[in-house]
Amino acid sequence: MARSSSGRKSTIYDIAKATGSSTSAVSMVLNGTWARYRIKEETANRILASAAQLGYNVNMKARGLRLSRSGLAGMILPHYRNRFFAGLAENFEEHARSRGLCPIVVSTQRDPAVEMSVTETLISQQVELLFIVGVRNPTPLDALCSAAGIPCINVDLPGPGAPSVVSDNRGGARALTEALMEKMIAAGSAPGELLFLGGVMDEYATEMRIAGYRDAFEARGISPAADAVECFGYGASSSRRALACRYESLGRLPTGLLMNSITAFEGLVQFASKLPREAWQSTVVGCFDWDPFAVHLPFEVTMMRQDVQKIILEAFALADNHDATDHPLVMVPTGFGEMVEEDELTIKIGREC
Amino acid sequence: MARSSSGRKSTIYDIAKATGSSTSAVSMVLNGTWARYRIKEETANRILASAAQLGYNVNMKARGLRLSRSGLAGMILPHYRNRFFAGLAENFEEHARSRGLCPIVVSTQRDPAVEMSVTETLISQQVELLFIVGVRNPTPLDALCSAAGIPCINVDLPGPGAPSVVSDNRGGARALTEALMEKMIAAGSAPGELLFLGGVMDEYATEMRIAGYRDAFEARGISPAADAVECFGYGASSSRRALACRYESLGRLPTGLLMNSITAFEGLVQFASKLPREAWQSTVVGCFDWDPFAVHLPFEVTMMRQDVQKIILEAFALADNHDATDHPLVMVPTGFGEMVEEDELTIKIGREC
């Protein structure tokens, strides 16, 4: 693994010199197109060996400049601290790699200024496509991309400036609401008392989920109380505070809770940990998101899980037949968190002890 | 935000033509170095305006080729599915951005082949520095980097081929062990019964933690049972299975459990959820890792939290005075998970209701 004697990275010239062949021969061999040019196999092997020995690496900057293909695929997302975003990132990376692209994912902490500047940076890096995940208002970012001629896809939160793929929030919320109502009835409480907590009003995902929640009510011919829906953002602490208020004014816990995000749910768990376990016996809890720990809490939770794999698949499909004019909105169904993890798969095969 | 009429991305030539100036003038203005060259402010403004109007973006590929600086900072890590790795990624990104670098982080799912090829890809992309996180054997990757003249830092798992920064696993494990022993004594059980579960034998972090665990025993003048340490890898399911075995052979739960990773702990939680709550009353549990949900489980857990921010800081510091010959190993202390999150900070200020 000797390094180029010059001290800097080695180039095709170095290896051409070392093997006594021409740069074009080297280039062809390195690209695997040498057979087409009837280059002697022996020459090819000599070149390959020399490249390995010199620790040669293509300079994608130069190749990209020449070919106007960077080999980069970009994704921006809010953060990695929940399974939804983490799953999107990992699936994206895997898929990008399988296409011979180098995935480059950047988190923006939901800061519009950062979102903007990161997008510009990624465009500067000539990413060949860009996934914009969980951005409240993707429109300016879409504009940037389309100005640069870069295909981009909005994920999770849609926008009119580009094709979008999102979970079927409305359908999922309806299904979740219905499931929770059933449980409430089974527990002897009134399904109409189910509360919807968390998220941001006027944000697409939250609005859709509220719509789904209302759909379920309508289907039953009832309607939620005036204060049944409360959107306090994505912080765990504001969620906890909201719960505390409910608890105080009700004198007890609500009988049904649909938490709109994992952080809202986290706030609930924090609050729950302060109360005796008995206080939870008659409360039915659901969450529009999934987390492995949340499954095993002192109370039962019904979790709606988003299909990250399918979402990424659809997004790549949209990127493939990228049409600058048509901006479809693809919806991916959600499931009840019963999807099998690879990890769980091994359990079923192996015995427990 | 009109796009270059040609249909492709606009270049400095386009804007030179549009403004009737020269490419060098444009280049200087765009780089902010125009004052030095006494270019008329009016010209500069005209150029800037035109650039904005054309939706111009620098081509970092070309600039990088010229300057031999890519503006990229790379990180590879196993995955994003726990707070430790997610935190490392986010802190890395923030720090890289603050240095004017574009962070590019890629997950490898602990697959050595993927680690290798991703590293090669990142080198091809000419990253200016590379953080290698949680790689069992970073040596070949370090070799790749040093052959390419790219400074790299091993994080979490060290190696002789590059400077490394890791948590003080031994000290942390000792502190955790001691804390758990105290609790066991308070609960009326023998501290010597504390078990160490999870991780991979022969892996640096696990070995250090086992050493710390033994340190605490020695300090007490006792020693763990022959089968007190069990390393079954990083899967939640294998952890659960191991617990099941212990339970079966003991006829009850162990009185003290030190779980060596969050996934091992996850397995414990899975197993716990099958048992009545009472079964846990006399078990003391600790975990060398931190998760927000785990804090609020039906039983109390003592969590050792790694200081991701400090780790990244140290890693960048090492990258700064990069010395190809000297490869120090920096240790970052761990804490008892009592570190305040920004989110929690707001709680203390605001009232609960």
Add this chain to the structure above:
DNA sequence: CTGTTAGCGCCTTCAC
């Protein structure tokens, strides 16, 4: 003050 020019490392025609 502004325009011209020579590469950065690579790929691809096009002659030889």
Add this chain to the structure above:
DNA sequence: GTGAAGGCGCTAACAG
């Protein structure tokens, strides 16, 4: 089969 040459977009000398 191989070598020479042009150019991708940009920057930094160097002339004007």
